[in-house]
Amino acid sequence: MSSRPHTSALLAASVALPALLAQVSLAEPARPSPPPKGSASASASSAAPVPAPSSLAAEIVVLHGSNTGEGIDPRIGDMPQLQKPPFSAYNTYKLLSQSRIPLAGSKPGETKLPNDSVLQIALKEALPEGRFKVATSVKSAKGSSFLPLLEVTTSLNERFFVAGQSYDNGVLWVGIRLVK
């Protein structure tokens, strides 16, 4: 057996291994995020709650992925992820909208998506080292829940995506990131 690493195997492993790691974190939903390297330990996570910046907001970008062969909207800018699975399932990406939802305290904010579903987002907790726990949900236009609940721990300017809603012969990719 060859010991030489192979691009395709690495590609698939890049999907598999982090997903398995994610499963571990799902198995312990209450587990605090790991302390960053060099930080002081467990006592940091048990410290008093960290106040969230009053100017915190969620930046929402809505991309439309389709296979119409038109390439990537230049307004999207440099996003190499679009060339990698699962983004690469689509060869055309258009930027549909960009908006900001102020996150005042734990009060949820919401925005309507192009397919009339509603994205709701709430800041659950400010964590040490500039990390934030955020809850998101998506309700379809018919009132049913498309995504009942997604809770993530993220940092400022770290964009994550919620994708899969069908729209206009393609799919919506909703990018969310916290900004000041």
Place this chain on the structure above:
Amino acid sequence: MTRPPTQLELMQFADGELDEARAREIERHLAASAEARAFVSSIGTLGDLIRDSAAHHAADALDVSDAVMSAIDSALSAQPPAPIAQLDEARRQREAQSARKGATLLALTLAAAAALVIWLNVAGRDDAAVEHGPVAQPSAVASVAQLPSDEASGGDDGTAVDNVDFGERLGAIFYVPTGVKSAMTTVVWISDDEASQ
């Protein structure tokens, strides 16, 4: 006494990739272990779920697993075969290629299994949805010049999924390399079943 199979070996067993001797040992283990049987069975169930999802989206070519396979096929086919000088060399290359494909399939199986485990973990949960209440109004949609580059992203800690409830839908979590250091972009994918119903 034979050693108990690892999860990887159980996945390989489900995929028919083990040698006969080890496969027989694992068959004996499965006969005695309900937990191992359930695990192997879940691998098969995942395959069914992915096939169902692919069927739903076939018309629009929206199947993510197909896209992943396609990308891997492209990567494989992008490597032109080297000139072969000797029969031994040809055999060695064929075996190496076979091993690489095996590794790819194993990694894909891992990905699929991870997606299933995540889905199974969250499907039964009864977590409350995001609390509804007075909502902050988003600011007006800004005119978009260009999105800020992801190079401006924060640290390497990435976005960790703490909890996800896909409800009645099939979902998966992807961590996509951004190309910037070791940073990853988290993608939560939910299949839009309603669109195909």
